[in-house]
Amino acid sequence: MPSEILRLRASIDNIDAALVHLLAERFKLTRQVGELKAIGNMPPADPSRDAQQIERLTAIAEASGLDPDFAVQFRQFIVSEVIRRHELIAREHAGETMPELDTYA
Ligand SMILES: C=C(O[C@@H]1C=C(C(=O)O)C=C[C@H]1O)C(=O)O
DSSP states (O other): OOHHHHHHHHHHHHHHHHHHHHHHHHHHHHHHHHHHHHHTTOOSOOHHHHHHHHHHHHHHHHHHTOOHHHHHHHHHHHHHHHHHHHHHHHHHHHHHHSOOOOTTO
């Protein structure tokens, strides 16, 4: 393998590691948001927040030379998983707070 490709791959590996670390931190934060939403009986998805983020990320992608459609799809991939997890948290929370059912309920 040419040394130039190996050199480039070393930086690509560093960036991939950073992306995984960033995603791990992001999911820690969104889990906390999910717990707060469950406690406050708020729905997992927030369409107005979604619209703000899409507008903001589109502008950032355009300014930085990334395909904005890709940026929006990438965000949607992540947020879909966040919402799936929020739904699980909400179900867990609802189960915890439900009254005990008797044998005949
Ligand atoms: C995390 C939240 O919940 C959902 C997930 C979002 C995200 O991962 O960025 C944004 C909005 C919501 O659809 C939130 O409302 O902040």
